[in-house]
Amino acid sequence: MIIFEGEELVLHYHEGHSDYIIITFNGAYEYHHARNTFFLEPVVKKYDISCIGINSKADLYYLIKEMDRVIDLCNDITKNYNKIIIMGLCMGGYGAIKYSRRLNADVVFTMNPRYTLNEKDYAVVDFVKSIMHNFSQEEIEKSTIQAEDVKGKIYIGHDPIDISDISKQDRPQKEVLLKILPHAVSVPIYFSGHITIHHLQGSQEMKHIIDALVHGEDQEVVKAVNKVRKHHITNILVKTNALMSKYPLLVYKMLTSLTFQKVKNNHLLLEDYPLRLRLCYLLNTNGYQQESSNYLKLTFFYRLMRTLSLTDIQSASINSYPYVISYNGFYLGYNFITKKIESIVNFYEKKFCLPLQLYKLNGKIRLVCVHQGVIFAIQYGKEDSFDLVLLPNTTTENSVKISFSDYRLFIQTKSKKQYICVSPNGDIATSNQLKEWESFTAIPMTYNNDINNGCLF
Template sequence: MIIYEGKELFLHHHEGNTDYIIISFLGAHETNIAKETFFLKPIVEKYNISCLGITPKVDNYYLHSDMHEIISLCNDITKNYKKIILIGQSVAGYAVIKYSKQLNADVVLALAPRATLDQEICTVTDETVKIASALTPEQVKETTIKKDDLQGEIFIVYDPLSRSHWLDKEHIGLLKEQIPHVNFIVTYFTEHLIIFHLLGSQVFKSIIDSLVSGNKQNIVQTINYVRRHHITNIESKVLLLTEKYPYLIYKMLTSQSMSKVRNNHRLFNNNTLILKLCFCLTNKGYQQESSQLLQSIFISKTGNLENFFKPNQQLRCLNPYPYLISFHGNFLVYNYNTNKVETAINLDEKPNCAPIQLYNQNGRIKLVCIHHGYLFELEYYDNMSFNLTSLTNDPIPNQIKLTFSGYMIFIHTSDKKHYIGVNANGSIHYATKPQGWESFTAIPAIYSSENTKQHSLSFNVNNHNITISIQ
C-alpha cells in the first residue's frame, strides 16, 4: 500500500512477518509504474517480507525534497526491526548508497550504481546533465558519493567489462576512489542491468537470506553462484561466444547439467540462436554436431525438452536433403503464394513456405523445394521473383547457381549480378559483392556415415578437401 505521495516520489509499504526490513528503490525509466508497484514487490509478497518501496514519478536520482519526509517515515517504521537492508540498481543503486546513513542501514546491496551527477569529475549521460542543470553548482558537487554518506556493510556489484555506453567503468572507478573500503563484487557478462542475472523469486530470496545473515563470504558466494547459474548469464555467454567457439557452446548446451538449469527453454526454444550455432559448427567442420543440433529443432516441436539433445537420434520422418541456413540464423524458404524467397526461424509459422534445400542430381547441385511430396527446382525471373519448376536432368536457363568457399555457400544468379543475402533482422536483400555474413551453409537433418559415403559432394578449396553430405 502507498503510505506517502509527494510531488515526485511515492512510498509503498508491505508489512510482512520478518524481523528484518528491506528498503528498495526503483530504477530509472520506470516512472510509469511508480504508483502500481515497487522494486522487489513480487518477491516480498511471495515470502511475506517486510519492505518499504520508494518509487519516482520523475527520474531525478531521488534528489528531491520529498526524500526528507520519506526518510523520516522510513526511520519511524524501521526502528522496530532488527536489521535494515537497502537494495537498488543503477540510479537506485546510487540512492541506496547515498542515503544509507540517513536510513540507518545495516546492509546495502547496490547493483551497478552511479557515483555522481558532477560531469567535471566523471562522465555522465545527457539525461543526467539535464537533471544536474536544475541544481546549483554546490548542489551538483554534493551529489558525489562520499565516505560520510555511508552506513552499514556496503556491497557494490558490477561488470568490469560492461560496454562503454553504460559508463560503469567510470562510475565504479570513482566509487573505488571515494569509498575504497566497501565490498566490490565482480560479475562478468552481466553488463549494466545486473538484476536480470539475479531475478527469480527463489534465487533472489537466497540473496536476501545471505544479506540477512551478514556473513561477507556467504553474501559474495551466493551472488556469484546465482549469477553463474542463471539462464540470463548463460544466454549472454552463448550469444557472445557462439561464433568463435561453437563446439564449446554445443558441448555446454548438450551437457547433462544444462538440462537441469532453470528456464533453459529460453535457449532451447530460441531457434535463431540454435540455427546460428548450426551455421558456426558447420563452418568449423563439425558437420555431425550441426546436423544433430538442427534435428533437435524438429524434436523440440514435441515439447519434450528432456530429450532435446539426445545424440544420434534419427527421426525417420525427416528428409535427407540439406537445409540452407544463413549466417544470422535463418532458414531460407520459398513462398509459393508470393513467388518470393523469404527467411524463417520456425518453419511451422510460415505454412505457405517450403524450405529451400540442396539436391545432388548426377553431380549437379540444385536448389529444390518439396511441395506435396514432389521435388521442384527453384528458378528466378529478372525482377527477382521466383518459381518452382519440375526437376529435370537438363539444366534450365534461369537456374540459381551456388559458389562454395570452404563450408560457406553463396547463392546467386547465373550472371553473378545478384547474390541472395540475409540481414541481421532476417530480411532478404541482394548484393553484388557479398560479404561472409551474406553466406549460407548446408545442413542435413539426417546425418550418418553411410549417408555421407553414398551421398556427398567433395571439392577442394584453398588446398583443403571439403565434403558436404547431400542426397
Template sequence: MIVYEGNEIVLHHHRGNSAYTIITFTGLNFETVARDFFLLKNVARIKDLDVIGFATKKPNWFLSDEMDEAIRVIDQLLGPDRVRLVFGQSMGGYAALKFSRKLSADCVMALSPKFSIHPDECDIAEDYGKYLTDKMVNMSIKPGDIGGRPFLLSDPKDRVDAYHTHLLSNVSPDIIHVPTFYSGHVVYESLSGSKSISSIIKALASGQPTLVRREVSIQRRRNPANLRNRLFLASPRHARLVALTLISDQIDAMKNRMFIFAHTGFVTGIIYQVALRGDHALAVRLKRKLMINLATQGQGEAFDQVLATNNIAGPICLDCHERILCYDPDEKRLVVEPLTQRSSHLLPVYPGENSLACVTILGERFMLVAAEDAINFVPAGKTRSGSVIFQPKGSFYTIGFGQKIATSVHGGSIAILTDIENEWERFVVV
C-alpha cells in the same frame, strides 16, 4: 500498499514477518509502472519479507525534492530500532548508496551502481544526456552519503561497471566489492529467484563480508543466467564448444532450459557458425534441439507463432545475421527474418533438386525464378532462365541470380548487387 505518493516518488510497503525491513530502489525503465511495481515485490510476497519499495515516475535517479518527505514516512513506519537493509539495481543501486545514511541503513547492497551520470564528474555515454536535470549537477556519491556497511556487486569484466566500481571505491574505503563474474550489468538477473534473493538478503543482514560473498557466489553459480551469459561470451571464439554444451544431457536436465533456448537469435547464430566451419552434423543436431524446445517448452506469442507458421518442409537457410531466408509471395522478393518473428505469410527458402531455390506451399514444392524486378514461384522442375540457384562453396552457399549473388542486409532485405563473395553473401543450409 502505497504509503506515500508524490508527483515523482512512490513508496510501497509490503508488511512481512522478517526480522528486518528491506528498503529497495527500482532500476531504470520502470517509471510507467511506478504505482504498481517495486523491486523485490514478488520475493516479499513469496517469502513474507517486510519490504518498503521506492519507485519513481521519472528517470531521475531518485534525485527529487520529495525524497525527504518519503524518508520521513519510513521513519514513522519503522521507528529508530528496526534493522534496515537497503537494496537497489543500477539507477536503484546509485540511490541505495546515495540515500543510505539518510535512511539510517544498517547494510547496503548496491548492484552495478554508477558513481554519477553527469559528464562533469565522470566519463559517461552520451545517451545519458537525455536524463540530465538541474538536480543532477554535483550528483556524485560523496563519503557523507554512505551509511551502514555497504556492499557493491558488479561484474569486473563489464568495462563501464568496472570503471564506476573503481570511482566508488575511491569514495569510501568501507565499500566492499563483491565480484559477480559473467553477470553483465544486470546483476539482479544472475541472482534472481525468491529462494536465491532471500538467502542473499539473509546473509546481508549478518553484515559479514565472508557470508555475503559466499552466498552471492553460490546463488550466482546456480542461476541459469550465469551459464547463459558464459555461453554468450564464449560464442565468438568457441562456437563448437557452445553447440556441444547446448545439446548436452546437462542442458536437457535443466527444468528452465528455455531461459537459454528462448534466445533463438543466439542459438541460430551458433548453428550458422558451426555449419560455416564445416561441422554440418553438429549444426543439424543443434537445430533439432532448438525446434524441440520451442515446440515443447516455449510459451508466449512468439513461440506460438513459430508453431503456427511451421511451413518449413525442407532444411532452413541461415544468413550471417542469425536470420532465416524466406520468400515473400506478396512482394515477390527474398527477405530474411528472425525465427520467432517470421510473418506467417513468409515461406522459408531451401535448396531442392539441382540446387534450385525452392519453397513449399500446402505440401507442394515450387521453385523460384527471377524475372525483371520480381521473383515468382513456379512448379518445380528443370532449371530455366532466371532460376535462383544455391551455389555450393564448401561448407556454405552463395545464392545466384545469373551473374550476381544475394547479399543479406542488416535491415532484413536481400540485395542483388554484387558478384563478390564476402561474409554477408554466405548462407548455410541445415
C-alpha cells in the same frame, strides 16, 4: 500500502513477519510506476518480508528535500527490526549508498551506482547532464558520496567486462567507490551490462540473494549472486549472443548440456529459432559439421516434440539432403504459390513454403525441394520468380547458379550479377558483392561424412 506521498517522492510499506527489513530505492526511468509498485514488491509479498519502497516521481537521484521527511518515516519503522538492508539499482543504488548512514543501514546491496553528479569530481554521462538544470551548484557539489555518508557492509554489483557503453561508464564509478570505501565488496555480475537486475530477477532468485545478505558473510553473498546469475536465462541469452561468433562449439556444449535443460525459463532461448539456426550456421562454417547437424535436428524437433535430447529423436523419416541456412539464422524456402524464395523460421510457419535443400546429381549440386519423397528442382523463372520442376537428369541454363567458398554457399539471381541474401529481420534481399552476411551454408539433419563431403565438395 502508500504511507507517504509528496510532490516528488512516494513511500510504500509492506509489513511482513521477518525480523529484518529491506529498504529499496527504485532506478531511473521508473518514475511512472512510483505510485503503483516498488522495487522487490513481488518478492517481499511472496515471502512476507517487511519492506519500505522509496520511489521518486522524477529522475533526480533522490537529491530531494522530501528525503528528510521520508528518512524520518523510515527510521520510525525500522527501529523495531533486528537488521536493516538497503537495496537499489542504478540511480537507486546511488541513493542506497548516499543515505545509508542516515537510514542506519546494516547492509547495502547496490547495482551499478554512481559516485557523483559533480563533473568537477568525475565525468558524468549524458543522462546526468540532461537533469543538471534541476539542481543548484551547491546541491551538485554535495552530491558526491563521502565516506561519512556511508554505514553498513556495502556490496557493489557490476559487470567487469563492459559489454555495453553504459557499463563501460559504470566501471570507473565503481572503482572510485571501492577506493573511498575500502571495506566495500565488489560483486561481479558478468555479461549483465548496466541493467544487472535482469540477470538476477525472479522471486526465488532474489530471495536466495536476500538470505545471503541477511545471514551470510562476504563470500556467501558473492557466491549467491554468482549462482543466480550463472543459471539465469537472461545471462545465458546474453552470453550466447556475445560468444557465439567466436566460440560456437563452447556455446553448443552449453546449450546441449544437462544443466541447461534444468534452467528456469529456458524456453525463451529454445523458441528463439533464428538464434538457434545462427548457431547451426556458425558451427558448420567453423568446421563442426557433426555438432551443426545435431543442433539443427534438435532445433527442428523441439518445435514438434519439445524434446531436448537427441536420444528421443527417431531419424528414420529424416532425409539426408542438407538444408540451406542463412548467415542470420533462417531456413531458405520456396513459396510454390508466389514462386519466390522466402525465409523461414521453422518449417510450419508458412503454409505454402517448402524448405530448400541441396542434391548432388551427376557431379552437379542442385537446389531442390523434397515433398512426400519426391524431389523437385528449383529453376529460374520469369524476372525474380522461380519454377518448381521434377528433378531432371542434367542441369539446364535455367538451373539456379550456386557457388561455394569452404562451407559457405552463395546463390545468384537470374541475371548472375547479384546474390540472394537474408537480412537480420528475415527479409529477402540482393547484393552485388560476396560478403559473409550474404552467404548460406548447407546442413543435413542426418550427419554422414560421405554425404557431407561427397555431396557438397
